Amino acid sequence: MNDTHGDGPGGPPAPDSRWYDAEAGPLVRPYAMTGGRTRPGPGGERFDLIALVVADDDPPNPDEEAVLGPEHRDLLALCRAETRSVAELSADADLPVGVVRVLLGDLLESGFLRVSRPVPPAQLPDARILREVIDGLRAL
Amino acid sequence: MAYEPSDRTGADDGADALALKILVAGGFGVGKTTLVGSVSEIRPLRTEETLSRAGELVDDTGGVDRKTTTTVAMDFGRITIRAGLSLYLFGTPGQDRFWFLWDELSQGALGAVVLADTRRLEDCFPAVDYFEHRKIPFVVAVNCFEGARSYREQEVSRALDLDQGTPVVLCDARDRDSGKEVLVRVVEYAGRMHTARHLDTVG
Ligand SMILES: Nc1nc2c(ncn2[C@@H]2O[C@H](COP(=O)(O)OP(=O)(O)OP(=O)(O)O)[C@@H](O)[C@H]2O)c(=O)[nH]1
Numbered sequence A: 001m002n003d004t005h006g007d008g009p010g011g012p013p014a015p016d017s018r019w020y021d022a023e024a025g026p027l028v029r030p031y032a033m034t035g036g037r038t039r040p041g042p043g044g045e046r047f048d049l050i051a052l053v054v055a056d057d058d059p060p061n062p063d064e065e066a067v068l069g070p071e072h073r074d075l076l077a078l079c080r081a082e083t084r085s086v087a088e089l090s091a092d093a094d095l096p097v098g099v100v101r102v103l104l105g106d107l108l109e110s111g112f113l114r115v116s117r118p119v120p121p122a123q124l125p126d127a128r129i130l131r132e133v134i135d136g137l138r139a140l
Numbered sequence B: 001m002a003y004e005p006s007d008r009t010g011a012d013d014g015a016d017a018l019a020l021k022i023l024v025a026g027g028f029g030v031g032k033t034t035l036v037g038s039v040s041e042i043r044p045l046r047t048e049e050t051l052s053r054a055g056e057l058v059d060d061t062g063g064v065d066r067k068t069t070t071t072v073a074m075d076f077g078r079i080t081i082r083a084g085l086s087l088y089l090f091g092t093p094g095q096d097r098f099w100f101l102w103d104e105l106s107q108g109a110l111g112a113v114v115l116a117d118t119r120r121l122e123d124c125f126p127a128v129d130y131f132e133h134r135k136i137p138f139v140v141a142v143n144c145f146e147g148a149r150s151y152r153e154q155e156v157s158r159a160l161d162l163d164q165g166t167p168v169v170l171c172d173a174r175d176r177d178s179g180k181e182v183l184v185r186v187v188e189y190a191g192r193m194h195t196a197r198h199l200d201t202v203g
């Protein structure tokens, strides 16, 4: 289709267009719990929403854990209970995604967690896996 | 490096687990939340964007500590196929002004559902455009509201000027089986698209 329907999401915004407005939700200061940081992860890498987070089976010693903040510990506990995606951690811990990304970056850096990258789309999708997904969906 | 590739072999600790992502898009009030909720355990997901990130296109507002964020809620659901294989659904915010969220959401997505209401088909044009331009496999799911005249798939396909092969499926977003079928069609279509592209690169 062509573009006569106007700019869709992702279309170039008009130079003067504001990217948010009053209905977009409250504008809030960055969360104190991230120390004002908004760049997640080592090197500022943004964890994908479906990147899977696993507790490291060889974590740093308990002294290091004792100095973690409550949100860090919440996340760590969730990861230890079950492998979860970044999105799930956010929903489960009831923290916004951006905050979770920053906290996970800390935990990753200090060796409490490991994060697996989602399979890049070019490697997706193995026909066998897709068959499994289709059968699984039908069996739900 | 602390990052582990997901195809890493060895320990059964979830690092080799696979997560797939399907987006649910469409106009305002078309049934996105209903669809995600009928096929999965739905939870709201709060995400916030910093002014600086989206604001790259406008003026730089200066120092880090002056940056503000805005909170956007989206639908999020998980379907566990088996241990180590999950499908994640993201209902994209319907409002166009959140276009910047789509870019992140669509990265690495297996495919997408564009929900349409035949009484206001034009509402899904932006989503159709978006996925077509980015070559993300999508199906158009026509949510059959009562009182709406029923259309055949080909009529919808023609009205939306869809690329040949883009599936159109009639559904009831409130119905679990119907919602499941929509997802099945996405996965099937994504598989076909992928195979075709793969053959293109190889041949
Ligand atoms: N009759 C009928 N009603 C539906 C159907 N699907 C959704 N609805 C109703 O339509 C309304 C909007 O549905 P939602 O699922 O909230 O739509 P949405 O796309 O998430 O809306 P926004 O997030 O506000 O853009 C709700 O009242 C639903 O109960 C359907 O298939 N048939």
Ligand SMILES: [Mg+2]
Pocket: B032, B033, B034, B075, B091
């Ligand atoms: Mg909704």
